[in-house]
Amino acid sequence: MAERETDFSDLERRLGVSRRTFLKFCTGVAASLGLPSGAAMAMAKAVADPKKRPPVIWLHGQECTGPSESLLRSEQPSLEHLILDLISLDYHQTLDAGAGHQVEQTKKRVMAENRGKYLLVIEGAIPVKENGNFCKIAGETMLHLTHEAAEHAAAIVAFGSCASWGGVQSAAPNPTGAQGAPQVLKGKTVVTIPGCPPNPANFIGTVLYFVTYGKLPPIDDKGRPKWAYGRLIHENCYRRPHFDAGRFATEFGDEGHRKGWCLYKLGCKGPETYNNCPSLEYNNVGGGVWPIGVGHPCFGCSEGGVGFEKPMFALSDVLTHTPPNMFPEIADRGEAGGVGAGAAALAGAAVGAALGATAMAARKVDEKDREQG
Amino acid sequence: MKRRDFLKAALGGTALAASAGAEARPNLEPAPEAVGMLFDATLCVGCKACVSACKQVNGMPPEIEGGNAAWDSARDLSGDTLNVIKVYRNGSAAVKDAEVDGFCFEKRSCMHCVDPGCVSVCPCTAMRRDPVTGIVTHHPDVCIGCRNCMVGCPYNVPQFEYDKLFGQIHKCQLCNQAGVERIDKGGMTGCAEACPTGATLFGSRAALLEEAKRRMALKPGDVYPYPRGDVRKPDSFHEKAAPAYKRHIWGEKEAGGTNVLHISAVSFDKLGMPPLGERSAASIAESVQHTIYNYMALPAIALAGLTYVVRRNSGDGDEGGES
Numbered sequence: 001m002a003e004r005e006t007d008f009s010d011l012e013r014r015l016g017v018s019r020r021t022f023l024k025f026c027t028g029v030a031a032s033l034g035l036p037s038g039a040a041m042a043m044a045k046a047v048a049d050p051k052k053r054p055p056v057i058w059l060h061g062q063e064c065t066g067p068s069e070s071l072l073r074s075e076q077p078s079l080e081h082l083i084l085d086l087i088s089l090d091y092h093q094t095l096d097a098g099a100g101h102q103v104e105q106t107k108k109r110v111m112a113e114n115r116g117k118y119l120l121v122i123e124g125a126i127p128v129k130e131n132g133n134f135c136k137i138a139g140e141t142m143l144h145l146t147h148e149a150a151e152h153a154a155a156i157v158a159f160g161s162c163a164s165w166g167g168v169q170s171a172a173p174n175p176t177g178a179q180g181a182p183q184v185l186k187g188k189t190v191v192t193i194p195g196c197p198p199n200p201a202n203f204i205g206t207v208l209y210f211v212t213y214g215k216l217p218p219i220d221d222k223g224r225p226k227w228a229y230g231r232l233i234h235e236n237c238y239r240r241p242h243f244d245a246g247r248f249a250t251e252f253g254d255e256g257h258r259k260g261w262c263l264y265k266l267g268c269k270g271p272e273t274y275n276n277c278p279s280l281e282y283n284n285v286g287g288g289v290w291p292i293g294v295g296h297p298c299f300g301c302s303e304g305g306v307g308f309e310k311p312m313f314a315l316s317d318v319l320t321h322t323p324p325n326m327f328p329e330i331a332d333r334g335e336a337g338g339v340g341a342g343a344a345a346l347a348g349a350a351v352g353a354a355l356g357a358t359a360m361a362a363r364k365v366d367e368k369d370r371e372q373g
Numbered sequence: 374m375k376r377r378d379f380l381k382a383a384l385g386g387t388a389l390a391a392s393a394g395a396e397a398r399p400n401l402e403p404a405p406e407a408v409g410m411l412f413d414a415t416l417c418v419g420c421k422a423c424v425s426a427c428k429q430v431n432g433m434p435p436e437i438e439g440g441n442a443a444w445d446s447a448r449d450l451s452g453d454t455l456n457v458i459k460v461y462r463n464g465s466a467a468v469k470d471a472e473v474d475g476f477c478f479e480k481r482s483c484m485h486c487v488d489p490g491c492v493s494v495c496p497c498t499a500m501r502r503d504p505v506t507g508i509v510t511h512h513p514d515v516c517i518g519c520r521n522c523m524v525g526c527p528y529n530v531p532q533f534e535y536d537k538l539f540g541q542i543h544k545c546q547l548c549n550q551a552g553v554e555r556i557d558k559g560g561m562t563g564c565a566e567a568c569p570t571g572a573t574l575f576g577s578r579a580a581l582l583e584e585a586k587r588r589m590a591l592k593p594g595d596v597y598p599y600p601r602g603d604v605r606k607p608d609s610f611h612e613k614a615a616p617a618y619k620r621h622i623w624g625e626k627e628a629g630g631t632n633v634l635h636i637s638a639v640s641f642d643k644l645g646m647p648p649l650g651e652r653s654a655a656s657i658a659e660s661v662q663h664t665i666y667n668y669m670a671l672p673a674i675a676l677a678g679l680t681y682v683v684r685r686n687s688g689d690g691d692e693g694g695e696s
Contacts, residue, residue: 244444246422246567250609264420265569265609271418315570315611317469318418326446327419327460330479330645333529334449 010048026208033205033217033227046212054211055110055118057149058092061142062135062169062178063124065094066197067160074200074284086211087119093137104138111149119210120153122146122181122190125162125169129177146184155216156190158182158223159203164192165222165304172309180304182223191216192223194275196301201280202228222304224274232320233270233298236278239263252295263292267313269300271320397660400629400653401488404507407578408547408556409485409624409632410565411585414639415470415616416572416599417478419458421445423564423573427456427482430548430555430563449481452534455545456482456564461643470616470638477639480573482564483530483545485509486653488629491544493655494525499542506556507578507632508547516542527628527647527654561603568601570611576604578632585622585636591615629653 012019027040058068089095091107098106111118124142127134132143140148150156158181161167169178182190193203206225209217217225234240242248242262249257250265257263264271270292277298282290292298300306300316310316328334424445428435433453435445447454459481464474471477489509491500499516502509511522511531522531522542534540548555548562555561565575574581584604591597595615600607616638623641624631628649637644665671 243420243422244425246420246425246569248422248567248569267611311612313611315418315613318420327458327478328448330459330461330643332448332459334447334451 029201029205029208033209039212043208043212046208053086053088054154055090055114056087056092056121057090057107057111057118057153058095058121058123059142059145059149060093060137061122061124061126061146061162062176063160063162063167065123067123067163067193067195067203068092068094070197071200071203074204087207090118111152115152117154118152119207120149120156121159122156122163123159125166125178125180126184127169127176127178128184129175134176143184146181150181150185150188155210156181156185156188157203157206158190158192158194160198161194161196161302161304161307164194164224164302167196168308170308189216189219190223191219191225193228194224194302194304196307198302199228199275199277199280199282202276220274228276229274229302231274231276233273233275233277233292234318235320236276237270237292238278239292257295260295263295263297264315266297267311267315268292268297269303269306269310269316270298271318272306272316273298273300273303275302398656398663400651400656401502403487403578403630403632404503404505406505407487407507407632408576409507409578409581409634410547410562411574411576411581411604411634411636412480413572413574413588413599414477414479414635414637414644415618416570416613417458417480418570418572419460419478420569421458422567422569423480424454424456424458426563426567427545428454430553431455450530450544451532452537452540452543454532455543456480459645461639461645463643472639472643475639477637477644478572479637479644480635481528481530481645483509483547483633484528484624485545485547485632486629487631488653488655490525490527490628490654491522491531493659494521496521500531503549506547506549508549508556509544510546510550511542511544513541518542525654527649565602571599571601571607574600574604575602578634580604581634582622582625585625585634588615588636589618589620589622591618593617626651629656 009019012022017025023040023044026044030036030040030043033039060068090110091103093103096103124135126132126142126146128143132141135142137145158164162169162178163181165180166174166178166183167180169176170180180192182192191206193206195202202225205228206217209225217227219225220229222229234243237243239260239262242260243264247256247259247261248265249261249263251257252266257266262268277290278292280290281288281293288294297312299312300310306316424447427433428445433455436447436451436453438446438448447457449459450457457480459479461477461479463472463476466474466476468475469477485508487507489500489502492502492509496519497515497517499512500509500522501512518533518540520531520533520542523529523533531542531544533542546553548560549557555563560566561575562573565573568574574584576584581604584600588597593615596612597615598610598612600610602608618636618638619640621636621641623635623637623646624633627646629652635641635644635646642648
């Protein structure tokens, strides 16, 4: 007990975060991951133990550094401190203080020393046309660097839509042949945290899970952690009742838009985009700050084949139907038809059977009489 | 024996008169300013906005099933539901508009037949076809509640309120019944107005048929601007790649045609549409009936037969008792 207290006081010194705030943060992350409250303590212990910090190699490809920027601006208490102390960020092209040969050497050394133990984070798309010549760092192509770093990584996380499925660079005509990390690293498990920019909470939650349990959280067929990308935005959207009731905003600033009606007719991609935006919102400022919350239709930034692919005002496909959207089958005739007819047939069959049985019995009796007589 | 021969001859004569008699009535033609709707099943996303809008316009309550008071659970048309979205499912039901392992939405509401069976069978003109707009209307003030229209409709549309003491027949009247009159006021139906994808499109029958034919001519994948609202003056368009339509416009010819047209990528027998020829049931039935009664032929022959029998039996013949 005393030991743990010391651990936390050490953490307080290290991060400049009070023990209470830190535990609150861990509980919040555990809750958003859908883990029991005991997991919060396990996470807190894992974070407080500096020996468990995994080294991280962070690569940047074709992108705008949006994911790193959103991560730096994530919630209080000063999460950049926490994230930098939670992991041992040994190589990051935009955050590293050093430059040139010095950092490249550090990267090579860390990768060699921590073979099979480091976490690889990829940010940005990887061009593959013309041997990946369109994106070079320290004289090497991003394509080569990705394969090199992925070979001995303990886990690979693709952070942002570009790294997850190609992002804006991969939109037609895609002159550089930009691809996401899962397409480039075929055969390897890549956890994807798509979004443009991605929600930092989804990244922190996944990394904390990895640090705490030493394995990656359950993921779907596109590598997305199920706790964050398990449901369509449409399913959790607070404008959904308007969709169900047929109340749609038809243009920006019209009556329906001012009243907060459903944005489907304006091209909202919520019905085909998997993300947890309706529950987490964005930037941790509250007050419904996320695209649909402020009255703009969802753009589908985190969904490959939707964001940067479908026109803004094109209608989305409604991918799933959950209650109250339950549909009667074509043959369903409701109470008046199907059930009534079925009951009638049953009653008819019963009457018929009774009649038949009586007739048979009568004949049998008759025959018996004749035999006796 | 003689009497039997006579009756046989009389019956044969009637049949002969029927076959050689007045010309069979052809299908009715669409009304001069026929209005209707085009339902494109491939555009329907199953939001049921049309179902809510219909209930709002027509002042009908939601149907509650199994204590689930949170939403409308209508399973078919009824006295409280004039429009319902149903689903076709096959196998895993994963792909929209696929016949195998797919699903498809289908709208059920009055088809507003060009030659309506319900109008033909109604004994007291409670069902009428509007001579100008072709809308099939119901007039409860003259309805005697015989429910012939329910039998006469091939789509099972008119519904009787069996749960009420003085139940009435209810059916979609294209939002133009007394007190609503959306069409007369230049508006459109509630369902077409609410539809976010233009799956339910309002317009004149001619314009809708033209639109449906344009869609039939599309190759799968062609990007087409789909109109919303009224096809003659759409309030907006949305672009979408065309699906693999079945080359069949339901209602162009079926049983004399309908003012509400359906198109789909799943064949209509799977969507619960009845097997109908091009001839309307109303025209066949009316041809037979009107021929039999042509020039009062059947009553005249029947009267002649009866007169013969009566005279034979009541005359001064000695074998009066035999029969």
